[in-house]
Amino acid sequence: MIAGLGNIYVCEALWRSHLSPKRASGTLVTKTGRPKAELLRLTENIRAVIADAIAAGGSSLKDHIQADGSLGYFQHSFSVYDREGKECRTEGCGGTIARMVQSGRSTFYCPSCQK
Numbered sequence: 001m002i003a004g005l006g007n008i009y010v011c012e013a014l015w016r017s018h019l020s021p022k023r024a025s026g027t028l029v030t031k032t033g034r035p036k037a038e039l040l041r042l043t044e045n046i047r048a049v050i051a052d053a054i055a056a057g058g059s060s061l062k063d064h065i066q067a068d069g070s071l072g073y074f075q076h077s078f079s080v081y082d083r084e085g086k087e088c089r090t091e092g093c094g095g096t097i098a099r100m101v102q103s104g105r106s107t108f109y110c111p112s113c114q115k
């Protein structure tokens, strides 16, 4: 389990995994509680998104500042976050990025390829 994963990274990891933010987490495990392939893929993508963000200097949409005072620039490489109305970048998808608000936070996703 990952607690407190930033909203941006949640959006990016779900998009990479082609999983809808509306999916109930219980549908990602078998009846005996074992992780399904989708959950393993999501876990890998969460790690990858975080690694990419660190490599890019962190996200600076709100308050992240690097030790030298410069702003992070991961926001320039978002695949789905803050892209409402734009074309999905999943190859061959052709869908349009949508936004929904959950407890005051915006979640961006592609209704076409995130199931």
Ligand SMILES: [Zn+2]
Binding pocket: 088, 089, 090, 093, 094, 095, 096, 110, 111, 112, 113, 114
């Ligand atoms: Zn898509």
